[in-house]
Amino acid sequence: MKNFALGKYVPFDSLVHRVDPRVKIFATIALLVAIFLPQETYSMTFLVEGVLFLLALTLLFISHVRFRDILLSLRSLWFLVIFLLVIYIVVPKKENVLGIAWNLNGWIVYWDAFAEAGKIVLRLVTMIMVTMVLTATTKPLDLTYALEWYMTPLKVVRFPAAEVAMTVSIALRFIPTLLEDASRVMKAQASRGVDFEHGRLWQKITGLTALIIPLFVSSFLRSEELANAMECRGYDPRKKRTRYRTFRLHVRDVLGLLLVAAILAGVIVLLAMHIDLFALWGIHAL
Amino acid sequence: MKAPETLLEVRHLSYGYEEERLALDDVSFSVNKGENVALIGHNGSGKSTLAKLLMGLLAPNEGEIFFFGLPLDRKNLYSIRGQIGIVFQNPDNQFVGSTVADDIAFGLENACVPQKEMQGIIESFAEEVGMSAFLGHEPQNLSGGQKQRVAIAGVLAMKPSFIIFDEATAMLDPKGRHEIATLVAKMRKENPDLTILSITHDIEEANRADRVLVLHSGKKVYEGKPDAFFGNPEIYEPTGLGRPFFYQMKDALLAEGIALPSEVCDLDSLREYLCR
Numbered sequence: 001m002k003n004f005a006l007g008k009y010v011p012f013d014s015l016v017h018r019v020d021p022r023v024k025i026f027a028t029i030a031l032l033v034a035i036f037l038p039q040e041t042y043s044m045t046f047l048v049e050g051v052l053f054l055l056a057l058t059l060l061f062i063s064h065v066r067f068r069d070i071l072l073s074l075r076s077l078w079f080l081v082i083f084l085l086v087i088y089i090v091v092p093k094k095e096n097v098l099g100i101a102w103n104l105n106g107w108i109v110y111w112d113a114f115a116e117a118g119k120i121v122l123r124l125v126t127m128i129m130v131t132m133v134l135t136a137t138t139k140p141l142d143l144t145y146a147l148e149w150y151m152t153p154l155k156v157v158r159f160p161a162a163e164v165a166m167t168v169s170i171a172l173r174f175i176p177t178l179l180e181d182a183s184r185v186m187k188a189q190a191s192r193g194v195d196f197e198h199g200r201l202w203q204k205i206t207g208l209t210a211l212i213i214p215l216f217v218s219s220f221l222r223s224e225e226l227a228n229a230m231e232c233r234g235y236d237p238r239k240k241r242t243r244y245r246t247f248r249l250h251v252r253d254v255l256g257l258l259l260v261a262a263i264l265a266g267v268i269v270l271l272a273m274h275i276d277l278f279a280l281w282g283i284h285a286l
Numbered sequence: 287m288k289a290p291e292t293l294l295e296v297r298h299l300s301y302g303y304e305e306e307r308l309a310l311d312d313v314s315f316s317v318n319k320g321e322n323v324a325l326i327g328h329n330g331s332g333k334s335t336l337a338k339l340l341m342g343l344l345a346p347n348e349g350e351i352f353f354f355g356l357p358l359d360r361k362n363l364y365s366i367r368g369q370i371g372i373v374f375q376n377p378d379n380q381f382v383g384s385t386v387a388d389d390i391a392f393g394l395e396n397a398c399v400p401q402k403e404m405q406g407i408i409e410s411f412a413e414e415v416g417m418s419a420f421l422g423h424e425p426q427n428l429s430g431g432q433k434q435r436v437a438i439a440g441v442l443a444m445k446p447s448f449i450i451f452d453e454a455t456a457m458l459d460p461k462g463r464h465e466i467a468t469l470v471a472k473m474r475k476e477n478p479d480l481t482i483l484s485i486t487h488d489i490e491e492a493n494r495a496d497r498v499l500v501l502h503s504g505k506k507v508y509e510g511k512p513d514a515f516f517g518n519p520e521i522y523e524p525t526g527l528g529r530p531f532f533y534q535m536k537d538a539l540l541a542e543g544i545a546l547p548s549e550v551c552d553l554d555s556l557r558e559y560l561c562r
Contacts, residue, residue, distance in 0.1 A: 141384045173384045176426040222379050229380035232341055232372045233440065234364075234396035242398050244391035244408075 008069070010136040016063040017137045020253040021146035027260040028134045031056075034267040035126050042098070042115050043278050043285035048267060049122045055263075056129035063137045073128055081121050088113035097286050140172045145245055163237050170226070178219060185214045290318035292355075293448050293481050294340075299349035301335055309335040311504040312349070319447075320478055324492035324512075325485045327501035328526045336501070337452045337485050341372060353448070368397070371441030375453040377433035378425065386412065386428070387421040390440045397444065411439040415469055431462025435469060442473070451484040455491065467491065489516075493530040500525055513551065532556060 016024075035052055039045040060070060089109050098111035138146075148165035155161055186196060194210045195203070269275070278285035294317040302308040310332040317323050327333045338344040340351060342363045351358040353366045374380045383389030390408045399407065412418045415435040425433060434454055441449060451470075455463045471494075474480055484491060492498050493512045500508035500515060502525045508515050515522055516533045532553050536546055550559045 139384075141388075169384060170382065173382070173425070176424075177378050180426070222376075225374065225376055225379035226382070228341070228343055229372075229374055230382055230392075232367055233382070233393045234368060234444075235382075235392070236364075236396070239396070240398060241395045242401055242404075244388060244395055244401065244404050246401055 008136065009139055010063060010065055010069075012064045012137075014063050014137065015252065016059055016133060018250075018252065019137075019256050020247050020249055021138045021142040022149055022247060023249070023253045023257050024134050024138055025143070025146050025150065027256060028130055030260045030264045031130045032127060034264045035123050035130070037267055037271055039271060040274060041276060041278075041286055042119070044270065044276060045119055046122070047277065048270070049119070049126060052263075053122060053126045053129070056126050056133060059133045060129060060136070063133060065132065065136045069136075070129065070132065073132060074125055077121065077124060077128075080124065081117065084117040084120055085113065088116050141169055142245075144169045144172065145247070149247070160237070162241070166237070174219075174222070177222070178215070181218050182211065182215055185211055185218075189214075290320075292316050293319050293353065294483065295352040296340075297350045297352075299336070299339065299351065300347050301332075301339060301344060302347060303335075308347075308504050310339070310346075310501075313501070313504075313506045314349075315499050315506065315509055317448075317481060317483055319481055322474060322482045322494075322496045323484070323499060324495035324497070325483060325499045325501065326487060326489070326492045326527060328487070330503070331501040331525075332504040333485050333487075333501050334452075335504075337450070340450060340483075341452075342367070368444070369446055370448045370450060371444055371446035372450045372452060373434065373437050373441055373454040375456050377430045377437065377457060380437050381425045381433055384424060385421070386417055386423050386425075386436050389425075389436055390443055393440050393444045407443055411443045412436075414442060414473075415439040429462060430458045431465040434458065434462065434466055438466075438469060438473075447479065448481045448483070451482065451486070453485055453487070455486065455488055463488070463491075467494070487527075489528050489530050493532070500527070502526075 019027075031052065035049065039048055092108070092110055093112055093116070096110035096112040098115055101109045101111045101114070103109075134143075144165050147168075148161050151159060151161035151164065189210045190196065194207050196207050196211070197204075199207070270277075276285075296313060296315050299310055299313045300308055301310040313332075313336065325333055325336065335344070339346055340358075342358055353362075353370065356362045356366060358366060381389055382392045387408050390411060391404055394404050394407060408421070409418065412421055415438050417432065417435055417439060420428065420432065420436075428436070437454075455466050458466065470482065470484075474482070484495065486492060493516065495512060497510060498508065498512045498515055499506060500521075507525060508521050512530075516529050522529065535556060539546060546556070546559065550556050
């Protein structure tokens with residue numbers, strides 16, 4: 001239950017950790033766009049993706065994410081790699097430029113199949129790594145505040161941005177509490193003879209109701225008490241409140257913003273101007 | 287002598303969850319400024335119901351509640367809540383913020399305290415409850431007693447004149463209970479005007495109060511000094527409450543033929559007396 005590497009905050013005080021969460025959210029989205037913008041040739045695609053991959057890897061390295069955690073979060077991609085390869089080999093593209101990989105009695109497989117699959121896998125890997133930089137270096141609560149900041153303009157159309165942020169932050173705050181409840185209920189039920197681990201699927205599911213129903217009851221009780229406590233401490237969602245946590249942009253935030261904007265702009269320019277860097281250098285690449 | 291200022295007055299309060307059985311039956315009492323009053327009673331005596339009525343979470347069937355001379359009604363509810371602080375029983379269910387600092391800030395945010403002043407207020411009240419070193423900690427890394435101390439800091443930061451403890455130590459271990467008792471004693475020493483109503487079934491805590499109110503089956507059966515209650519079997523026995531250790535000792539000694547002199551009135555003086 002506690003074994004998700006993706007989305008796990010890594011407590012450390014690195015440069016990436018200190019960047020304003022709003023900047024990090026923007027940077028993540030900008031990099032994701034850059035990753036998924038299609039380049040014209042294979043060589044350009046792999047060049048751009050490769051640069052972005054190295055950037056993500058460097059950021060993860062700076063944020064002190066363990067190499068093992070990176071591999072763990074990429075583990076589930078293996079299935080996708082094989083699936084994509086099979087699809088591209090069985091259903092080849094109409095135009096193939098990279099030549100024939102092998103020809104087995106008329107069953108022709110082009111190198112393009114591997115290149116296409118590789119392209120998508122590289123993109124997905126980079127995407128996962130970029131989002132990992134965000135989640136590993138930003139506390140969930142700061143993420144919530146940053147999202148609330150982005151939702152502020154929606155207040156004009158009466159969107160309850162502050163309430164949504166409060167709800168999300170309370171939900172995050174109560175995850176460990178509810179996990180604790182769950183393990184307590186599991187132990188209590190196990191000591192009364194409920195088997196959560198053995199038996200057929202159906203038996204496992206019925207066993208789970210012995211966990212879920214008490215958990216529901218306790219979370220409803222908790223929410224009622226929490227609502228009372230919040231009310232008694234003067235919380236009124238319709239009233240104006242001040243904020244304890246506020247953000248101020250520092251030089252490093254502006255620099256980070258500029259860097260990411262430059263990367264995105266560069267990728268867009270390459271695409272829009274049909275620039276082939278290899279051709280400029282006089283290399284004929286496909 | 288100046289007449290004591292009444293902060294809370296409860297007049298002929300009755301409440302029933304079902305029509306035929308009243309959970310609270312014609313209860314009247316008052317709490318004066320600077321007093322430490324304990325409200326005790328067995329399970330089902332109506333003390334939780336009384337707590338909910340005092341916080342305005344339930345509306346009484348009959349009777350009235352006055353805080354600071356104002357009736358507790360829909361109109362005054364918010365202004366009254368701004369002046370009283372409540373510490374609840376479950377340490378987890380009143381921890382709103384994600385960290386200690388955020389939780390203390392929650393009440394300040396609601397009261398629209400300017401952001402610039404918050405850090406100073408948070409630090410001084412964390413210091414007050416001895417949680418300065420934990421400001422960045424998340425609730426799952428704190429003990430129950432520490433969480434309750436944070437809750438008290440959050441309440442104190444609002445500078446209330448009246449604090450209600452609703453079984454605030456019931457879910458704590460003896461160490462946590464001791465922490466809270468010491469803290470409350472310190473708070474009272476520093477601010478003699480601080481008024482405390484403590485709803486509890488901790489007999490020792492009740493014994494330390496200036497005055498106890500005893501509820502039994504929804505009725506008030508005693509109001510006055512703790513020693514007059516615990517020293518009088520005719521009153522305390524029907525309530526089914528336990529007795530503080532001091533009174534158990536006193537009776538046991540009496541059974542052995544040792545009568546204590548009247549100046550021995552608490553555990554410390556008893557210890558001194560026995561050692562002599």
